[in-house]
């Protein structure tokens with residue numbers, strides 16, 4: 632790990648990506664934000680964030696997209712570690728190593744995930760014992776998706792998406808993710824959404840009954856039909872190629888397909904592992920998606936994976 636590291640103690644936290652099963656975006660508010668009503672699900676694409684005491688603050692990122700991730704103080708994991716240090720009165724730098732499997736700028740909240748994992752890992756490294764609620768409050772200062780990355784599972788988000796309530800649901804769902812080689816900027820997608828809706832009155836967002844019913848019953852086909860994302864028209868407007876990705880996935884039998892968050896990743900719900908493999912092959916072979924990944928959800932939020940002395944704690 633880092634040459635600047637001075638301590639043998641290394642803590643690794645694992646954190647999942649998210650997909651928004653439903654994302655309803657309210658009107659643009661005077662403060663520049665939108666009220667959201669969303670249902671998040673944690674899915675098993677993971678980043679591993681390791682922290683160890685060092686002479687200086689620093690970040691190393693391992694990912695095929697590492698060139699798109701900042702390695703300075705603007706890295707969200709670094710911001711999280713520094714925020715927790717200042718809150719707790721800790722004056723000892725850490726080096727952070729991020730092993731990324733979550734696509735960068737893909738609409739799967741990778742940066743927020745790393746912030747959540749850094750909070751959990753630093754809390755363990757420094758022996759702070761902060762409650763989950765306290766870490767969520769700190770996380771909300773860093774980004775509206777950070778509290779969900781700490782929680783995982785399936786949850787409803789309101790406000791900016793940072794006020795969470797658990798969703799009672801059953802079942803595991805099989806997902807296929809078609810990644811794009813060009814990212815989309817979340818602020819640009821929101822701006823495009825506002826532009827596309829400028830001529831009409833936008834209602835306050837509210838969760839749909841069909842989504843809650845599908846999740847309660849664990850019916851994957853019903854969940855596939857209930858998937859919806861108010862940002863999808865904006866993502867398609869900015870990256871029209873995504874239409875073809877969606878069409879191809881549905882032609883090959885996906886139960887539902889949706890742009891994930893602000894995109895450009897497209898998420899397909901499938902019935903089981905075999906169906907997922909078939910769809911992954913079809914998406915790759917048809918040339919519409921350069922990279923395809925499969926995952927199951929819901930999965931737990933950020934948690935310590937390897938504690939002091941390399942002991943596996945979960």
Ligand code: ATP
Pocket residue numbers: 699700701705706707708729734735736737738739740741742743745746776815817892893894
């Ligand atoms: P969201 O869905 O939360 O809007 P996203 O999944 O589309 O985000 P991220 O992977 O979080 O996108 O990256 C958005 C930008 O954040 C990147 O372009 C990158 O410059 C910056 N960033 C800062 N820290 C990180 C990090 N630890 N991992 C990834 N990106 C980071």
